[in-house]
Amino acid sequence: MNVSKMDPGKPVAVVGAGLVGAGWAIAFARAGLRVRLYDANPRTAEQALPWAANQLAALHDHGLIDEAPATIAARLTLADSLAQAIDGAAYVQESVLERVDVKRQLMVDLEEVADRSVIIGSSSSGIKASDFANDLAISPRVLIAHPVNPPYLVPVVELVPSTQTSQETIAFTDALMRGIGQSVVHVRKEIEGFVLNRLQAALLREAWALQRDGIASCEDIDKTVRDGLGWRWSFMGPFETIDLNAPGGVADYANRLGPLYYSIARSRTEDGPWDDALIARVEEDRRRHLRADELAARRDWRDEQLMLFAASRTKSGAR
Structure with missing residues (x-):
């Protein structure tokens, strides 16, 4: 239309x-x-x-x-x-x-x-x-x-x-x-959370578990996405990412790393909901880097960054 x-x-x-x-x-x-x-x-x-x-x-x-x-x-x-x-x-x-x-x-x-x-x-x-x-x-x-x-x-x-x-x-x-x-x-079939939030849920589940288990702080987990995964994900999705990450493409990648990802997935099968103690711990961790009274200003900053990013994509013709 x-x-x-x-x-x-x-x-x-x-x-x-x-x-x-x-x-x-x-x-x-x-x-x-x-x-x-x-x-x-x-x-x-x-x-x-x-x-x-x-x-x-x-x-x-x-x-x-x-x-x-x-x-x-x-x-x-x-x-x-x-x-x-x-x-x-x-x-x-x-x-x-x-x-x-x-x-x-x-x-x-x-x-x-x-x-x-x-x-x-x-x-x-x-x-x-x-x-x-x-x-x-x-x-x-x-x-x-x-x-x-x-x-x-x-x-x-x-x-x-x-x-x-x-x-x-x-x-x-x-x-x-x-x-x-x-x-x-x-989205061809109804499913709770659709596609976007199911993908986001998988990442968030692992992020909360990594913090809960004392493996990394909220800030270091954010860095991993912000300064690592997010760079590629800002202009390509997960399938294209792995398609380009192995010499023979997506099938080659799956054969090389599929067992690792399966093992990772199996390691999280017993995770329960985020309980009050974990939520309080993550809240405390996040507030070390951003005070509650700074949230609104940081949202404005986020929108400013999105505008800069949108302008950059428009100029480059990225899709």
Whole structure:
């Protein structure tokens, strides 16, 4: 879909105006779409537009948008109700609390006010759409559209249909996401955590275990990813990485190191959940390097680095 070909009378609605929802609003508005934001919490809604304006100014400073920030910000409006937000919308991006009951209630509410054509994407990080969106009239038009936060800087989006999502819904959302510049991943079967968070979970599981077992500190584990694995992973994925890391390619790599990775995996089969004592220990370890009152500033620094990285990738043509 070329977003310029979307009916100009049909905006996009974002329901849930926290960091993820407001981030989605920037991604849509940057592509030229009008966006209505709604949040049941008035304070969250009020903070969304000023925050978006600040982010747009930063994007402009880094050369990541050509239009004036104010021009893009003018495409963002707050809605007073759910019905007002989705009235006539072509697409709804749901970004509410990550709880089945909350998402299910929203689907029920959407069914009462949505027209018969609107497509609904959920920003769910790991809850399957079938768990909250099935057996409703709108069910064929609902799927997961899971971003990485912030979606206007990190482009990947996972599209995960429910058992009742129509092929037309998948095709529409694929075209929309490509049209606004996202990198679309199709998850072919529903699974908890989808692809991104299952990969992240595997790394986090090992990271917490290494800290728990006294093998390395949080900072040294972070260094290993930040100054090692992350350099390659910033422009290629795990399969391409290993394909290039053995003379004969991926099969050669698997034959050489497959037994090692199998042995490593078997060594962690008895790991349980992160308990209170471990969480407290990791919290103490992290706070040695970043005080709690510095977290917000460090998040701003992170977004600044992502903008610099995005600008670099744009110039280099990396994919």
